[in-house]
Structures are given as C-alpha cells and as structure tokens.
Amino acid sequence: MGLIQREIEKAGIPTVGVSIIREYSEKVQPPRTVFVKWPFGHPLGEPGNARQQRTVVLEALKALYTISTPGEIITLPFRWRRHDYSAYVEPGPLVPRGGE
Amino acid sequence: MSITSRLKNRLIAKVITRYPGLAQRFITAYEPWESGEPIPWTPPRKPLKACKLALVTTSGVHHVSQTPFDMQDSEGDPSFRVIDGATIGEDYRITHDYYDHSDAEKDLNIVLPIDRLRELQQEGVIGQLAESHYSFMGHIDGRHIATLIGTTARQVADRLRRDGVDLVLLTPA
Numbered sequence: 001m002g003l004i005q006r007e008i009e010k011a012g013i014p015t016v017g018v019s020i021i022r023e024y025s026e027k028v029q030p031p032r033t034v035f036v037k038w039p040f041g042h043p044l045g046e047p048g049n050a051r052q053q054r055t056v057v058l059e060a061l062k063a064l065y066t067i068s069t070p071g072e073i074i075t076l077p078f079r080w081r082r083h084d085y086s087a088y089v090e091p092g093p094l095v096p097r098g099g100e
Numbered sequence: 101m102s103i104t105s106r107l108k109n110r111l112i113a114k115v116i117t118r119y120p121g122l123a124q125r126f127i128t129a130y131e132p133w134e135s136g137e138p139i140p141w142t143p144p145r146k147p148l149k150a151c152k153l154a155l156v157t158t159s160g161v162h163h164v165s166q167t168p169f170d171m172q173d174s175e176g177d178p179s180f181r182v183i184d185g186a187t188i189g190e191d192y193r194i195t196h197d198y199y200d201h202s203d204a205e206k207d208l209n210i211v212l213p214i215d216r217l218r219e220l221q222q223e224g225v226i227g228q229l230a231e232s233h234y235s236f237m238g239h240i241d242g243r244h245i246a247t248l249i250g251t252t253a254r255q256v257a258d259r260l261r262r263d264g265v266d267l268v269l270l271t272p273a
Binding site: 002004008012013016018019028039050053058095097 | 113116117118132134135138139140141142143144145146147148149156158159199200201203204206207209210211213215216217219220225226236238240245248249253254256257258260261265266267268269270271272273
C-alpha cells in the first residue's frame with residue numbers, strides 16, 4: 001500500500017495511510033501514516049462500530065494536516081476492543097499549516 | 101497456484117487474524133520493497149472543508165460485476181478496480197486469500213470507510229467525496245512490484261488528478 005501512496009503523493013496529491021503493520025510502513029516509508037495495532041483485515045476497527053471507524057478516519061485526516069516530517073508514523077492509542085470511543089474529542093477545523 | 105495452496109493461504113489468514121501474535125513470523129518473513137529514494141512530499145493546500153477526498157484501498161474490494169483479482173499468481177495481481185462510491189455498499193465482493201475478510205463482508209467500512217466519509221461530507225467536515233475510488237489487492241511481490249510502481253499506481257494517480265481529488269486516504273487489509 002505504501003508504494004501506491006508514494007506514487008500518489010509524488011503526483012502532487014497529499015496522502016495519509018492507515019497501517020496495521022508498523023514494520024512495513026517503516027521500510028516502505030510512505031509520507032504520512034497512522035498505525036493501529038489491530039488484527040489484519042480491520043484497519044478501521046470492528047464491523048458495526050461506526051464511532052470507532054469515524055475516530056480512525058478523523059485521526060488519519062488530522063495526521064494529514066499535522067505531520068510535518070515526511071515518513072512520520074503516528075501510533076494511535078486505541079486498544080483493540082478495550083477502548084471507550086465516547087470520550088474521544090474530535091479535531092477542530094483542519095487547515096494547512098501556516099494558515100490558509 | 102493450486103487449490104491446496106490457496107486453501108492453505110486462507111487458513112493461515114484466518115489463524116493470524118484470530119491470533120495476531122502468530123502474525124509476527126509472517127511479517128518478518130516478508131521483506132517489503134524499499135526504494136531508497138527520498139520520501140515524496142506534497143503538503144495540503146486547502147482546508148479540509150474545501151477538499152475533495154478519495155479512498156484508495158489494498159483490501160481486494162471490487163464490484164460484483166468486475167473481474168476478481170487474480171489469486172492464482174503467488175506474486176499477486178498489480179491491477180486495480182475503479183470503485184463507484186455511490187453503489188459499492190450494496191454491491192461488493194472481496195477477492196483476497198491473504199487475510200480473513202469475513203468481518204469486512206459484514207461491514208465494508210472496516211476496510212473502505214465510505215459511509216463514514218459520506219457522513220463527514222454531509223456534516224461539512226470534508227468538502228466533497230470523490231465519486232470514484234480505487235482498489236488494489238495488496239500482497240504484490242516479485243516482478244509485479246515494477247508494474248505496480250511504474251504503471252498501475254501511476255495510472256491511479258493520474259486518474260485522481262483528473263478527478264480533481266485534493267486528498268487521498270489509503271486503507272490496507
């Protein structure tokens with residue numbers, strides 16, 4: 001996935017990827033990554049858990065705007081099946097660094 | 101690839117999804133390709149609420165009517181499928197022997213979060229959701245890596261630009 005991500009970024013479109021295998025992301029070095037230590041086949045979480053899926057999507061989008069070092073991997077603090085997403089605070093409006 | 105090795109791949113996929121600790125030896129056995137080139141970098145230019153966003157996945161999702169990914173080739177299938185965001189929720193199939201997709205068959209959003217993005221668009225958090233999204237099968241190896249980097253990934257990048265996409269979220273399996 002990281003190889004595809006690099007090609008899209010190279011073509012001039014900013015990208016962020018969700019990773020479930022940190023080792024691969026470290027080797028392939030896509031521009032921006034959020035990592036979850038979750039089972040294969042579940043990058044956005046569990047079936048039917050919309051709040052969990054939304055949280056991962058929002059964290060990925062936040063990383064797209066906040067990561068300033070190419071290749072950075074942000075580890076998300078969510079433990080598999082043991083996290084209460086009701087306390088999650090959603091990011092405010094996301095804007096390019098240095099304003100619009 | 102023989103039917104036996106396909107069944108073996110599927111069994112391994114089920115076991116390592118259930119017991120992630122066992123996945124480690126498969127992870128260390130597979131050496132992902134390293135380019136050695138600098139990391140490409142394009143900073144976002146517009147606020148999220150003004151951006152058009154598309155999804156690219158390597159989870160092997162495709163429409164029922166589309167040709168499934170080739171699971172016979174042990175080096176994978178570097179081709180891609182164009183996903184129609186408006187209909188994929190009601191009409192999808194997952195062709196991928198290398199992970200257990202029984203949960204993704206119950207809820208597509210755990211690999212392709214199309215409903216979550218549509219909600220965020222309706223709330224005005226993101227400007228627009230692209231009509232077309234792009235799907236690969238991942239697990240590309242050997243000779244197909246060059247095809248992926250040199251041809252198909254580039255074709256998808258060109259399509260995304262033609263679609264006027266500002267940001268891309270990538271999801272694996």
